[in-house]
Amino acid sequence: MAEAGPPHMSPDEFREAAGRIADWVASYMERVEEFPVMSRARPGEVFSSLPEAPPEGPEPLDAVMADLEKLILPGLTHWQSPSFFGYFPANATGPAMLADMVASGLGVQGMLWSTSPACTEVETRVLDWLAGMLGLPERFDSRTGIGGGVIQGTASEATLVALVAARARALRNDPDVDHSAPFGVYTSTQAHSSIVKGASIAGLGADAVRLIEVDERLAMRPDALAEAIARDRAAGRRPLFVCATVGTTSSAAIDPVRPIGELCRRENLWLHVDAAYAGAMCVCPEYRWIIDGVEHADSFVFNPHKWLLTNFDCSAFWVADRADLLGALSITPEYLRNAASDAGAVIDYRDWQIPLGRRFRSLKLWFVIRHYGVEGLREFIRHHLGLAELFESLVRSDERFEICAPRTTSLVCFRLRAGDEPSRELLRRLNESGAMFLTHTTLPDPGAPGVDRYTLRMAIGAVRTQEQHIRAAWRRMQETATEVLAG
């Protein structure tokens, strides 16, 4: 019987086409340093280069690939360039890409255990591995039957999930309290915007989030947190949730998890630890002090898709008690019922997340961990931390510059002593040069309370960043600073 419907790519055609695309990706890796790191596209340029209407008939792959070169590449900021130092890194690697190709090809959905048991069970096992690799407490291990890990799309989603789980737990545990009392959510002034966004989505109200003062290291002050909680309780608010950040976005400051956690235990608040970036460092035992006290956490998130060699999206999230998630997120219509779920013998990850559908993302972690081995991952982190130490020492060696936050991770915050405007101009010229890409933030000036200073962020973490890229970047920074300061 002849096939009906449009012709699909045959397995052999796929072999051939995939070979060409893989070759193009490999050649992109080879050429990535030839492009200006920051795209020079103007608003609307890429949009207007694409036809106004889609093609009625099929187009050959050649045409699409030609457009990739001509229209897409100039519109990219090259996150995989070894001279990309902006935001936080977004590691893409061979083994993760191969795993993604497998996940695409299998095309299974993992919303329920029964919709593809391997999709759930590989994820559970690999997140147990990862918990052990980071030195997380045993309560997050799935083998306890109580805690466990799950892959979320992003840390923002993980934070939202933790918030709604905390709310559901509070409503369940204290059914008799005054339900009209607004909840309180606590995090530092330096915490990620996703806490405020999550609270707003969850309907807690943007003013539910109390931004707690930080100390001179830009870390949350536990005494200020205790005061805020006491003040809110006295005013009739209902403290619910604390987010401690291990590696803030602006400066990678490390909130002290232990005293914050002890306070949460006493006050019966949900403690969520957001280690989105810096959590990767915990694969090295010598850096696990940054999460000291994590045994008090109700939930913990870090993003292998940032600095642990695993393509986006892959945000690893653990909870101490999975019942808290199920209480908040489990809804079972008839069309999702099945024997395994009804028997309670399995994990259905749809109840651990906002979406229903889910891709076989754990393959990425499985491939990456096996490709590098745990020791290889440690070597990767240590290498970048060494480069950050080098860069910090270079900055300190030039008195026109200053380091403006204590450094624990591979993020170095610095500026020109000459002030905000020269620092802003330095960043602008560096990015426009095409030789590198950095982003900025503002940080409180320890010498001038209430004043924020423009700060350059050097986030070292791209897969192929080597000492030569750090030294070349620094040379250009010095030269550009000379030009800027000459006026």
Place this chain on the structure above:
Amino acid sequence: MAEAGPPHMSPDEFREAAGRIADWVASYMERVEEFPVMSRARPGEVFSSLPEAPPEGPEPLDAVMADLEKLILPGLTHWQSPSFFGYFPANATGPAMLADMVASGLGVQGMLWSTSPACTEVETRVLDWLAGMLGLPERFDSRTGIGGGVIQGTASEATLVALVAARARALRNDPDVDHSAPFGVYTSTQAHSSIVKGASIAGLGADAVRLIEVDERLAMRPDALAEAIARDRAAGRRPLFVCATVGTTSSAAIDPVRPIGELCRRENLWLHVDAAYAGAMCVCPEYRWIIDGVEHADSFVFNPHKWLLTNFDCSAFWVADRADLLGALSITPEYLRNAASDAGAVIDYRDWQIPLGRRFRSLKLWFVIRHYGVEGLREFIRHHLGLAELFESLVRSDERFEICAPRTTSLVCFRLRAGDEPSRELLRRLNESGAMFLTHTTLPDPGAPGVDRYTLRMAIGAVRTQEQHIRAAWRRMQETATEVLAG
């Protein structure tokens, strides 16, 4: 200077390894009909087959690929099998996989326009294409400068985003009303569980969702909706949001969008149209009647990752007024500020979604639309609708069976006249045979108000499903029915 850190896969090693993985994926396509469609794995089997601890040193790709064969394949339910008829389909195709490989290799983040302009602008253009291809009203087109489209991970996320945008708009437009009045959210008894889940996550309270009665076609009754709204207003509730479903999960019933939309206009409620599955049919002009009245919608979602040849995740979501999203979801910390955003000249898609980070997902749509052409996509949909018509006629030809919901899409709902238990047993035996996979639901019995009947769902939509698969499935259904009914 020698590389430091662990050895990464070189471009040439990637070429070689990607060729092997692509070959494995192609061979999976070739072999997919050899496996039992539904996995026979028992709970815990895959988990316990994986080592308790991760490897300390690197492992070769060979070892991982051997485990794919031995441990993973038996743990899969094969969604890409042409005899997969469960849930709704999750199309995986060559061009979409190639595009995903490109997105993985480029590894860019599209949270802001400035983080990679092409990632935003291809998405905007392709969603304009898609809006035109579906015959959506002009107000959803980005070129209006007001409306526009965005790719979400899933329809569940799109619904949640629509809900919080609706709430933010209501609070902004009516700042003086009683804020303690609970909101009302309206959808039919047949709507997807994500509406209740979304309302719960958004903190509207699970009881905010009013499930509206359906007519004999299982479509929402506009008169019942109007009554529920009036009743709620009278009782001090604040009607906010209506979700009309075009293609419900249980039976693919089509809510009448026009009268519902006119009611929403009069009542000043947000109308969200959830066409997650059936929306794909609108690429054929002759089926656009299913969304007649969509010009009244504030938002619309359909999933190309279901039945439009584009790998998960790719949920296309449009809003009539992007300001509603920004009002709900835009938060700009200093570390995300940039000149293009500050000038208001660009779209920053992070403000259109829950997460911050985002992958270059529009490449998938771009590759798929160009590979098939619009006409090829129409041919695909028409082919499956023809197969559904065939299957329905086969079922009707055997008096032991009955069709139990009107059919508009490629989903056919049927059961054994002998009752729930024989129907359940039929499904169990079909799935255990390995020859096909179907799922079930319950549907109200038109002859017995208040009684729900066990119903088998035949969802036709896997990429390679052909007439022979439908006929083979039907033959086995008849044979198995004979066995079941013989007792």
